[in-house]
Amino acid sequence: MSADFLTLLETRFRAASTREIGFSRSAEIAGARAHFSIFGASLAAQIWPPFSHLETEFSGETAWKIRLWDTASTGISPPEIDDSEFRLEWNCSPQRFFYSHDNTLAVYESHVGISWLHRPSKTLWGCFFDAKNWGVYERSRPLPFLLPLLAHERGVGVVHAGLVAHNSRGALVVGKSGSGKTTTSLACLCGDLDFLGEDQVGIAARDGEFSGFSFYNTARVEDAHLARFPELRACAEFENGEKSLLFLGEIFGPTLRASVPIRAILLPKIPDENAPSHTRFSRAKGAEALRATAADSLTLPMGGGRRGFERLAQLARVTPCFHLHLGRDVRQIPLAVREILDLESE
Amino acid sequence: MHLPDSRFTPNTAEIAAEVLDGEAVLINLSSGVYYSLAGAGSFVWTCLENGQNCGEIIELLVAQFAVSRETAQADLGALLDEFLREKLVSPGTQAPSQSVEILPARLPYETPSLKIYSDMQELLALDPPMPDLTDAPYRKAS
Numbered sequence: 001m002s003a004d005f006l007t008l009l010e011t012r013f014r015a016a017s018t019r020e021i022g023f024s025r026s027a028e029i030a031g032a033r034a035h036f037s038i039f040g041a042s043l044a045a046q047i048w049p050p051f052s053h054l055e056t057e058f059s060g061e062t063a064w065k066i067r068l069w070d071t072a073s074t075g076i077s078p079p080e081i082d083d084s085e086f087r088l089e090w091n092c093s094p095q096r097f098f099y100s101h102d103n104t105l106a107v108y109e110s111h112v113g114i115s116w117l118h119r120p121s122k123t124l125w126g127c128f129f130d131a132k133n134w135g136v137y138e139r140s141r142p143l144p145f146l147l148p149l150l151a152h153e154r155g156v157g158v159v160h161a162g163l164v165a166h167n168s169r170g171a172l173v174v175g176k177s178g179s180g181k182t183t184t185s186l187a188c189l190c191g192d193l194d195f196l197g198e199d200q201v202g203i204a205a206r207d208g209e210f211s212g213f214s215f216y217n218t219a220r221v222e223d224a225h226l227a228r229f230p231e232l233r234a235c236a237e238f239e240n241g242e243k244s245l246l247f248l249g250e251i252f253g254p255t256l257r258a259s260v261p262i263r264a265i266l267l268p269k270i271p272d273e274n275a276p277s278h279t280r281f282s283r284a285k286g287a288e289a290l291r292a293t294a295a296d297s298l299t300l301p302m303g304g305g306r307r308g309f310e311r312l313a314q315l316a317r318v319t320p321c322f323h324l325h326l327g328r329d330v331r332q333i334p335l336a337v338r339e340i341l342d343l344e345s346e
Numbered sequence: 347m348h349l350p351d352s353r354f355t356p357n358t359a360e361i362a363a364e365v366l367d368g369e370a371v372l373i374n375l376s377s378g379v380y381y382s383l384a385g386a387g388s389f390v391w392t393c394l395e396n397g398q399n400c401g402e403i404i405e406l407l408v409a410q411f412a413v414s415r416e417t418a419q420a421d422l423g424a425l426l427d428e429f430l431r432e433k434l435v436s437p438g439t440q441a442p443s444q445s446v447e448i449l450p451a452r453l454p455y456e457t458p459s460l461k462i463y464s465d466m467q468e469l470l471a472l473d474p475p476m477p478d479l480t481d482a483p484y485r486k487a488s
Contacts, residue, residue, distance in 0.1 A: 285366070285367045285369065286367050287367050287368075287369035287371055287382065290364065290366060290371045291371055291380065291382060291463070294371065294373050294380060305362075305375050306362045306375060309362040309364065309373060309375070310362070310364070313366060313371070317366055
């Protein structure tokens with residue numbers, strides 16, 4: 001990628017920085033220190049809350065530089081893109097993902113803006129058209145594709161799973177949509193277990209063991225589902241559709257964690273009307289856990305492809321797996337999860 | 347019918363596979379369709395990964411499972427046809443790179459079957475059509 005284009009990106013960002021008061025925060029994401037510089041008050045208000053639980057002191061040692069601005073408030077538009085300089089990698093219009101021909105610059109565009117990741121310098125620039133108009137998807141998981149790509153390049157893969165913990169022992173909650181991942185994860189959050197995510201989390205093998213990482217403190221929950229968790233209503237923003245968006249950072253801050261070693265894999269099953277009120281568990285095969293995780297996760301942006309599949313298989317090989325037969329009383333779910341994690345500490 | 351010296355190679359360009367607890371889990375990384383094979387099916391997949399030809403796989407099946415050569419031959423042919431239809435393997439020439447471990451006692455035999463899970467593909471198909479960004483103002487006209 002030409003140095004001229006990178007200079008142009010940085011020039012636009014600096015121009016935006018002269019038009020608006022800046023927002024500056026550091027966060028530890030996937031084990032890396034990221035520094036956010038955001039120009040545009042609306043943009044900062046949209047981008048930062050999902051990461052607020054990962055905030056760290058600014059130390060000057062930054063692995064990732066995240067430099068964002070909002071066109072509506074700064075008047076600074078993104079630089080022009082010349083399609084001939086990029087290779088289309090993924091297209092689910094209006095979301096598109098490109099690489100420069102030398103693979104050093106990754107580009108993600110959607111209807112809310114465009115962002116660029118210079119992989120050698122780990123600098124992410126983003127220009128958003130008008131952050132006031134973001135929908136639930138953009139607000140719940142800001143910086144899709146490029147943030148997972150940064151994590152992926154540190155060996156942290158994104159998986160479609162929940163992650164909760166008890167006494168610093170993590171349980172990865174896997175399964176297809178509708179299997180009970182969100183119910184289990186949110187029930188554990190409300191039952192005073194530590195919480196790292198309910199839908200997308202990171203996993204990495206480090207020093208012979210697997211760690212799980214939190215990305216976002218948000219959750220998207222069907223309104224009918226939310227009725228089972230009245231304590232979550234205080235952090236819910238109701239949308240017109242069928243789902244509400246929860247920002248868990250403000251109310252549950254002390255129980256939100258950035259990372260945890262993974263000690264168990266849970267495969268929840270939603271109860272039928274004849275199920276007992278309490279939640280039971282039984283051993284599951286690693287292959288079942290791999291099947292429950294792989295397809296969903298590997299088709300996620302930056303799911304990791306073959307390397308991601310091998311990582312999931314290794315995780316399923318070395319980690320005890322359990323079926324979690326959810327009972328009708330959601331308050332009893334965390335009791336079973338605690339019991340499993342206590343078992344795994346013995 | 348596949349000849350005894352026919353070899354089939356896993357389609358590693360698109361398919362990732364792992365064997366855990368005696369079950370082979372395979373995924374097509376492009377489509378999200380995934381598969382599982384248990385028992386003799388998982389054993390056959392391991393043989394293919396190790397480069398055994400059809401004749402060798404039949405002998406290994408007979409050695410490992412309580413099955414006749416005729417049944418093993420017929421079942422292997424049907425399974426390979428399914429693998430070919432799903433593009434999990436392609437005809438290959440790879441020579442055996444390593445032997446397959448045979449347990450001392452023969453195991454009960456069930457006709458191998460390939461379970462196909464296309465729920466992820468169905469989910470992707472549900473994605474609604476969205477407007478295009480070709481005319482975005484920051485794009486240079488081609």
